[in-house]
Amino acid sequence: MTSTLPDFAAPAIRVRDLRKSYMVPERESGLRASVRSLWNRQTREVVAVGGISFDVAPGEIVGFLGPNGAGKTTTLKMLSGLLYPTGGEATVLGHTPWQRGKAYLRQMTLVMGQRNQLVWDIPVSDSYELNRAIYRIPDAEYHETLAELRDLLDLGPLLTKPARNLSLGERMKCELGGALLHRPRVLFLDEPTLGLDVTAQRRIRAFIAEYAERHNATVLLTSHYMADVEALAARVIVIHHGTLLFDGVLAGLVARFSPHKLLTVDLEHPVAGLERYGEVVSIDDVRVTLRVPKGSAAAATARLLADLPVADLSVTDPPIDEVIDRVFSADEEPEVPASADEALVTTA
Amino acid sequence: MPRYLHLLWVHLRLGILNELQYRTNLGVQLIQSFMGLATSLLGLGVIFSKTDNLAGWRPAELLAIVGVYSLVSGLTQLIVRPSLSRFMEDIRLGTLDFTLTKPVDAQMLVSMRQIEVWKLVDVIVGIVVLAVAMVQLGATIGPAEAVLFVIALLAGVTIIYSFLMILAICAFWFVKLDNILQIFQSMYEAGRWPIAVYPPWLRAALTFLVPVGFAITVPAEGLVGRMTIGSILGAVGLAIALPLVARWFWRIGVRHYSGASA
Numbered sequence: 206m207t208s209t210l211p212d213f214a215a216p217a218i219r220v221r222d223l224r225k226s227y228m229v230p231e232r233e234s235g236l237r238a239s240v241r242s243l244w245n246r247q248t249r250e251v252v253a254v255g256g257i258s259f260d261v262a263p264g265e266i267v268g269f270l271g272p273n274g275a276g277k278t279t280t281l282k283m284l285s286g287l288l289y290p291t292g293g294e295a296t297v298l299g300h301t302p303w304q305r306g307k308a309y310l311r312q313m314t315l316v317m318g319q320r321n322q323l324v325w326d327i328p329v330s331d332s333y334e335l336n337r338a339i340y341r342i343p344d345a346e347y348h349e350t351l352a353e354l355r356d357l358l359d360l361g362p363l364l365t366k367p368a369r370n371l372s373l374g375e376r377m378k379c380e381l382g383g384a385l386l387h388r389p390r391v392l393f394l395d396e397p398t399l400g401l402d403v404t405a406q407r408r409i410r411a412f413i414a415e416y417a418e419r420h421n422a423t424v425l426l427t428s429h430y431m432a433d434v435e436a437l438a439a440r441v442i443v444i445h446h447g448t449l450l451f452d453g454v455l456a457g458l459v460a461r462f463s464p465h466k467l468l469t470v471d472l473e474h475p476v477a478g479l480e481r482y483g484e485v486v487s488i489d490d491v492r493v494t495l496r497v498p499k500g501s502a503a504a505a506t507a508r509l510l511a512d513l514p515v516a517d518l519s520v521t522d523p524p525i526d527e528v529i530d531r532v533f534s535a536d537e538e539p540e541v542p543a544s545a546d547e548a549l550v551t552t553a
Numbered sequence: 554m555p556r557y558l559h560l561l562w563v564h565l566r567l568g569i570l571n572e573l574q575y576r577t578n579l580g581v582q583l584i585q586s587f588m589g590l591a592t593s594l595l596g597l598g599v600i601f602s603k604t605d606n607l608a609g610w611r612p613a614e615l616l617a618i619v620g621v622y623s624l625v626s627g628l629t630q631l632i633v634r635p636s637l638s639r640f641m642e643d644i645r646l647g648t649l650d651f652t653l654t655k656p657v658d659a660q661m662l663v664s665m666r667q668i669e670v671w672k673l674v675d676v677i678v679g680i681v682v683l684a685v686a687m688v689q690l691g692a693t694i695g696p697a698e699a700v701l702f703v704i705a706l707l708a709g710v711t712i713i714y715s716f717l718m719i720l721a722i723c724a725f726w727f728v729k730l731d732n733i734l735q736i737f738q739s740m741y742e743a744g745r746w747p748i749a750v751y752p753p754w755l756r757a758a759l760t761f762l763v764p765v766g767f768a769i770t771v772p773a774e775g776l777v778g779r780m781t782i783g784s785i786l787g788a789v790g791l792a793i794a795l796p797l798v799a800r801w802f803w804r805i806g807v808r809h810y811s812g813a814s815a
Contacts, residue, residue, distance in 0.1 A: 282650070285650075285654055286653070286654060287650050287653055287654065287811055288811050289808075289811050303811070305653070305654075307656040307657070308656075310654055310655060310656035311656040313654070314654075315650065315651070315654050317647075317650070320646065320647055320648050320650070320651075321648065322648065322651040326571070327567060327571050328571075331567045331570070331571070334563065334567060335563060335564070335567065338559060338560050338563040339560065339655050339656070339657055339662070340655075340656065341556070
């Protein structure tokens with residue numbers, strides 16, 4: 206910090222070339238190799254995060270996407286101060302997270318969908334009471350925040366039950382409530398909707414959006430459910446194999462990684478030979494969905510309208526799930542070059 | 554410090570409130586405590602039916618040892634043992650992350666997170682037995698002995714806490730260490746007797762390797778007026794040094810945890 210004046214333009218989260226690698230023991234299978242490894246240990250370096258940089262502005266909600274093992278959780282853990290990085294730097298609210306200063310920890314929260322912070326056997330309100338003591342939340346503020354959270358999350362009937370008697374969705378609501386009692390300014394949410402049904406997911410999402418809006422909180426959220434990201438985050442950061450693949454608005458992700466448009470056509474009667482207009486994704490009686498390269502979508506549309514008895518036609522972007530899927534599976538099956546696709550249509 | 558006393562109080566209060574729902578636990582704990590006490594007393598009875606002193610200790614003095622044993626055991630099992638078991642479980646499950654992201658000293662927090670209220674029964678039993686022993690010893694207890702006893706008892710509890718903490722911290726490296734605290738418990742039981750009754754090698758082990766001698770025999774020595782300068786200095790010295798070692802080891806453990814775990 207070079208200045209004591211508040212810097213309104215400063216990002217809430219600033220990450221530069223952040224890296225983390227682990228040394229993992231490597232051992233051949235078999236007894237002899239195991240015994241040998243007792244004194245002659247072979248280790249191998251595994252890069253979990255290989256140098257990523259980004260900024261997040263105060264009040265922004267950013268979705269953090271990537272397949273399992275991409276380095277999402279490792280990054281969140283470095284930003285919440287749990288892991289020392291191997292290299293690079295990061296500041297959150299002006300603090301270096303892994304110094305674990307109390308002033309920093311007081312302002313952030315970490316929620317992990319697959320791990321519980323609530324004490325299993327005691328009523329939820331008692332777990333809250335412990336957090337209140339840990340964060341030294343003044344009485345008035347505590348009651349105000351609790352009342353607000355109770356309303357937003359509908360916690361009323363849940364607070365007196367022990368955590369073990371709650372359903373998964375109820376427990377997640379209570380976890381979130383407990384993690385926000387001290388009104389953190391930065392939220393790290395690792396898979397907050399994991400395993401929840403659609404209704405509960407929607408509920409949690411609406412709550413996160415509402416909280417961030419009310420308190421101008423900065424949220425970094427990882428999720429497997431694209432719906433979470435679509436509903437909450439205008440901006441997404443995609444990482445894969447520890448490197449940053451994309452950082453920008455969600456629509457841009459589609460534009461960048463999907464070279465296709467979907468044409469959905471309602472015909473007056475079924476027609477054969479649709480392959481000539483593009484790749485057939487589905488045929489349901491008279492409703493046909495075709496995938497065509499973005500550049501020739503207009504031409505394909507014109508030809509469809511001219512050649513066929515079209516009742517209705519719409520041009521859409523492919524679902525975001527599909528786009529992401531293509532991005533992540535890119536190295537398993539080499540993507541067909543866009544030009545080859547183009548060729549397919551022009552010859553048709 | 555007042556802040557941590559407040560945190561301890563909150564944990565204690567919640568522990569009591571929650572345990573009051575399960576009254577059968579009180580019954581079980583009462584039976585357990587009195588069985589333990591009966592075993593000790595029966596042992597004493599058998600020994601003193603043959604002789605009237607054991608390694609120089611008279612019956613009432615040995616009763617004082619039984620009292621200190623129960624008192625120290627109650628105090629550590631009330632807070633330290635259950636909290637450290639939970640800490641090791643938290644490492645295994647990854648939920649220690651929540652503790653480490655709290656704006657309080659994490660070592661203090663893990664040391665007081667779980668309270669087993671019913672172990673207060675052992676504390677009370679210990680105090681009653683001590684009172685009986687004191688009445689039997691009568692005139693020999695002056696204010697100096699009382700002060701020495703309290704100092705030695707505090708030192709003893711600090712030593713046991715630090716020792717258990719050091720054992721528990723090993724879980725940062727060896728995740729599966731469920732039994733280590735149980736093993737300690739069985740060694741602790743050797744403290745029912747003055748360590749002078751054991752052969753020299755075992756006495757040395759119980760003094761320096763597993764500091765049960767300092768935690769139990771020394772406070773009792775203070776009470777019955779047998780304490781030597783050497784033993785009280787040793788106990789106080791260890792009560793200062795061991796927490797520092799535990800703290801140093803804790804830092805290394807946390808650094809290891811944040812450096813290697815995924």
